[in-house]
Amino acid sequence: MYTYDAFDETFVTERVAQFRDQVARRLSGELTEDQFRPLRLMNGLYLQLHAYMLRVAIPYGTLTSIQLRRLAHIARRYDKGYGHFTTRQNIQYNWPALKDTPDILADLAEVGMHAIQTSGNCIRNVTADQFAGAAAGEIEDPRIWAEIIRQWSTLHPEFSFLPRKFKIAVTASPNDRAAIAVHDIGLKMVRDQHGEVGFTVYVGGGMGRTPFIGKEIRAFLPKAHLLSYLEAVLRVYNQHGRRDNMFKSRIKILVHEIGADAFRERVETEWAAIKDGPVELPAEELARIAEQFAPPAFETLAAVAPEFEMRRFEDRAFARWARANLFPHRQPGYAIVNLSLKPEGEPPGDASAEQMDAVADLADRFGFGDIRVTHEQNLVLPHVRQKDLYELWQALLPLGLATPNIGTVTDIIACPGLDYCSLANARSINVAEDITRRFSDLDRAHDLGELKIKISGCINACGHHHVGHIGILGVDKKGEEHYQITLGGDATETASIGEIVGPAFSAARIVDAVETVVTTYVGHRAPGERFLDTYRRIGMKPFKDSLYATH
Amino acid sequence: MAPQMVTANRLADGVVVYLAADGRWRERCADGHVVDDRASAAQLLATAEAAVATCDVVGPYLIDVVPGDGGPRPQRYREQIRAAGPSIRTDLGKQAEGY
Numbered sequence A: 001m002y003t004y005d006a007f008d009e010t011f012v013t014e015r016v017a018q019f020r021d022q023v024a025r026r027l028s029g030e031l032t033e034d035q036f037r038p039l040r041l042m043n044g045l046y047l048q049l050h051a052y053m054l055r056v057a058i059p060y061g062t063l064t065s066i067q068l069r070r071l072a073h074i075a076r077r078y079d080k081g082y083g084h085f086t087t088r089q090n091i092q093y094n095w096p097a098l099k100d101t102p103d104i105l106a107d108l109a110e111v112g113m114h115a116i117q118t119s120g121n122c123i124r125n126v127t128a129d130q131f132a133g134a135a136a137g138e139i140e141d142p143r144i145w146a147e148i149i150r151q152w153s154t155l156h157p158e159f160s161f162l163p164r165k166f167k168i169a170v171t172a173s174p175n176d177r178a179a180i181a182v183h184d185i186g187l188k189m190v191r192d193q194h195g196e197v198g199f200t201v202y203v204g205g206g207m208g209r210t211p212f213i214g215k216e217i218r219a220f221l222p223k224a225h226l227l228s229y230l231e232a233v234l235r236v237y238n239q240h241g242r243r244d245n246m247f248k249s250r251i252k253i254l255v256h257e258i259g260a261d262a263f264r265e266r267v268e269t270e271w272a273a274i275k276d277g278p279v280e281l282p283a284e285e286l287a288r289i290a291e292q293f294a295p296p297a298f299e300t301l302a303a304v305a306p307e308f309e310m311r312r313f314e315d316r317a318f319a320r321w322a323r324a325n326l327f328p329h330r331q332p333g334y335a336i337v338n339l340s341l342k343p344e345g346e347p348p349g350d351a352s353a354e355q356m357d358a359v360a361d362l363a364d365r366f367g368f369g370d371i372r373v374t375h376e377q378n379l380v381l382p383h384v385r386q387k388d389l390y391e392l393w394q395a396l397l398p399l400g401l402a403t404p405n406i407g408t409v410t411d412i413i414a415c416p417g418l419d420y421c422s423l424a425n426a427r428s429i430n431v432a433e434d435i436t437r438r439f440s441d442l443d444r445a446h447d448l449g450e451l452k453i454k455i456s457g458c459i460n461a462c463g464h465h466h467v468g469h470i471g472i473l474g475v476d477k478k479g480e481e482h483y484q485i486t487l488g489g490d491a492t493e494t495a496s497i498g499e500i501v502g503p504a505f506s507a508a509r510i511v512d513a514v515e516t517v518v519t520t521y522v523g524h525r526a527p528g529e530r531f532l533d534t535y536r537r538i539g540m541k542p543f544k545d546s547l548y549a550t551h
Numbered sequence B: 001m002a003p004q005m006v007t008a009n010r011l012a013d014g015v016v017v018y019l020a021a022d023g024r025w026r027e028r029c030a031d032g033h034v035v036d037d038r039a040s041a042a043q044l045l046a047t048a049e050a051a052v053a054t055c056d057v058v059g060p061y062l063i064d065v066v067p068g069d070g071g072p073r074p075q076r077y078r079e080q081i082r083a084a085g086p087s088i089r090t091d092l093g094k095q096a097e098g099y
């Protein structure tokens, strides 16, 4: 895992000292709120509905056990004992006091973390496949490139004041778990016909008010040229992106307005001028960074551990968890373990300080101290020996971290919504909680198969509702919470934007409406079809008919 | 005009507060000073702006309130959540303190 070098350390420590001074000057009145706001936002500190909110960056969703313990400590010492993992693989604290934030940032800096570029019109925290370095079928660890992008983009002077915020996601697997199609830039590692590794580059994806799936602007970019090419894309956006209208300022609008071909041409022209220039990463630096992501000391094991097989056979609950929450590992005898942060009736993505500490301990005991945060708001222990899985599962059960529901109807993404967020139209967490209660029967949930529900409390779409198989968007209708349903969204390699099914449902009716959608699917599905498959085959009409027939 | 009061967040810790009749900032909405004419509302907001200048609070604004059992309470749903705490964590926020 990447550890800070002296440069990173000095920079982050200096930044904490600066912010300490800025906070002191704000509290003494030397700085006005208008002067201070941009400074606090540059350090991830927002003012939300109830209090300040601190968003801490977790680059590409990777944490060491030491870092996770520190996040637990911050939750306990400065907040109300919990944190919220977000769809950007970050963590948010909902109750920090302004006067404490310099101490929080100092505590973070000690473990190589910060809250820089988690706000503002800059390149935000780079996200990546949470199974990086572990997934079977991965081309190479995408975090090497995510870290390179992090270093390149951190305080990049030319790109600190872009027309709008900018999000980059990287994956190196054929199965896209990083939702690259709905990012400003999505990077997918691929091999060309000669076996050389590079990236397919997508631009202009995004959600919010005007959702778009990213357009491919380069089928193959040799990886050595990644930074110069990204620089070219950002330059074109920085020059031509709209600054006159906040709703049209994201790169997706520029790409849409001029077209992917024209955009590609501008990028290629820009790139021709800087390619092979000083922005390209020297091979030694690449090697230095790559070395930090070297695989842990895996043991040589048989592909399948007999202990694991036996336990699965004997213990039905364990077998169910194993089926839902484990993913194949590239190393024989190992598994990728998902820890669900979606227990029935609880806020998606919240973890208590005790849970964080316990996960850190379990990561040390069973998984090389490596923890991942997923954009679907769960945690992952990426490298666990199969023979340890039963013991791990038993340890997770009393912690409330063994809900066997990954990818199912109750593994819901929900943004903070009106319970915390000052921009919200409606609550989202309570809707998620109610849906998990409605579908609490595990047999039923598993029978429904892969089903992704995603909920946002406003059109900003932090809850990714546009790409939910069932998307739920909170709207305000004459001062009352209502919910609009979209169907057929998909954030993976077969990405699509969901379509609005019809008029919004009241808060009292939304869970029934979701159930109607689900039963309509069950009534129409062909053997082996997931919800998304059925929807793509039969279209919107049957769903619309059953949803609005009862009115 | 609907009855109104002024709310803000306390600068140092972000806590939601309401401007009381004695010019102090209180954590309970029910302790906020209610006005029901435009001139008094403007006056109340001006008092609040002065508190911004002295670094007590940030972002003051007027909210509509309605009479309730324990005193005035916010009319809009958003402000009710702000006055109470997250609806999904009743152990947190002002509601946890019995407000």
Ligand code: SF4
Pocket: A415, A416, A417, A418, A421, A422, A423, A424, A425, A456, A457, A458, A459, A460, A461, A462, A463
């Ligand atoms: S989608 Fe809207 S309500 Fe939800 S967190 Fe984002 S801005 Fe807030």
